[in-house]
Amino acid sequence: MRACLLFLILSLPVSLVEAVTFQAEIDEASWEMETSEFSCRLRQTIPAYGTASFEHQAGEAVRFVLTPTQQQQVRGSARLVAEASQWQPGLAPEFLGVVRVSGSRGVIEVPAQLAENMLAALYKGMTPTFNTDQWYGAPELLKVGVSAANFQSAYTDYLDCVSGLLPANFRQVARTAILFPSGQSGLSDATRQRLDLIATYVKADNSVQTIYVDGHSDNLGRRLLNRDLSKKRAEEVTRYLVQQGLPEDRIITRYHGERYPVVPNNSVENRARNRRVTVRLEREEGSTL
Numbered sequence: 001m002r003a004c005l006l007f008l009i010l011s012l013p014v015s016l017v018e019a020v021t022f023q024a025e026i027d028e029a030s031w032e033m034e035t036s037e038f039s040c041r042l043r044q045t046i047p048a049y050g051t052a053s054f055e056h057q058a059g060e061a062v063r064f065v066l067t068p069t070q071q072q073q074v075r076g077s078a079r080l081v082a083e084a085s086q087w088q089p090g091l092a093p094e095f096l097g098v099v100r101v102s103g104s105r106g107v108i109e110v111p112a113q114l115a116e117n118m119l120a121a122l123y124k125g126m127t128p129t130f131n132t133d134q135w136y137g138a139p140e141l142l143k144v145g146v147s148a149a150n151f152q153s154a155y156t157d158y159l160d161c162v163s164g165l166l167p168a169n170f171r172q173v174a175r176t177a178i179l180f181p182s183g184q185s186g187l188s189d190a191t192r193q194r195l196d197l198i199a200t201y202v203k204a205d206n207s208v209q210t211i212y213v214d215g216h217s218d219n220l221g222r223r224l225l226n227r228d229l230s231k232k233r234a235e236e237v238t239r240y241l242v243q244q245g246l247p248e249d250r251i252i253t254r255y256h257g258e259r260y261p262v263v264p265n266n267s268v269e270n271r272a273r274n275r276r277v278t279v280r281l282e283r284e285e286g287s288t289l
Helices: 002-011 112-123 151-163 189-204 223-243 268-274
Strands: 020-022 032-035 039-046 050-057 063-068 077-083 094-102 107-110 127-132 142-145 175-179 208-215 251-255 276-283
Touching: 032 151, 039 151, 050 112, 050 151, 063 112, 077 112, 094 112, 094 127, 107 112, 112 127, 112 151, 175 189, 175 268, 189 208, 189 223, 189 276, 208 223, 223 251, 223 276
Parallel strands: 020 142, 208 251
Antiparallel strands: 032 039, 039 050, 050 063, 063 107, 077 094, 077 127, 094 107, 127 142, 175 276, 208 276
């Protein structure tokens, strides 16, 4: 019932229901770009409210974050509507979805698909607007709009940045487990592709100081032979990484045989998980890429 009432209230003409509105005027709306191989950020300041930011991390989809300057301005949820801009009289609004407000700060994080829809609306000149009936905990209608003024040129820069992003981010390559068939140490095509991804990232991120390569085996067979097999597996991975251009002096290669299983060696499936080489990246302290 509450949701229905909120929908009806927010659907009323502005002449009947006045809302507290935050949005940059046409002559003050601007977009700032922050670009790198690791992320693209397209940001607009919303006067007296906070910042609106499209954030695209390498290897991930775009997301949108609306961050208020003052905490607890909004809570609960908000309706996201693409409204007609001042220069689009008569254009009908488009309902995009309902988004949740997270945390005590009142930050709104919009998932990938809705963020893409917001970008499309902005490119068409429309104004994505967050509507809620709570402002600082009081029953006050609130509208926060992201202005489409000057957006198209900024969007071109954003697309250029996205096209230059790395294929993965640090979190996606920081720890990798490479599995091996029983008794084998050769690299599969899929393994080489994964190692190529790791090498591409490490060559771009100077904060990666050390690459740990650790070889393991299951417990089938003699312990000394398993130790030797884990050594061969680790050395094969290290050799390939060096061939891809990573400096050998930054790679620490170790081998452990059957000593450190990730799961008990009590089934075919578990033994397959233990026949592995782990590749772990370590960055310098304080790095935030």
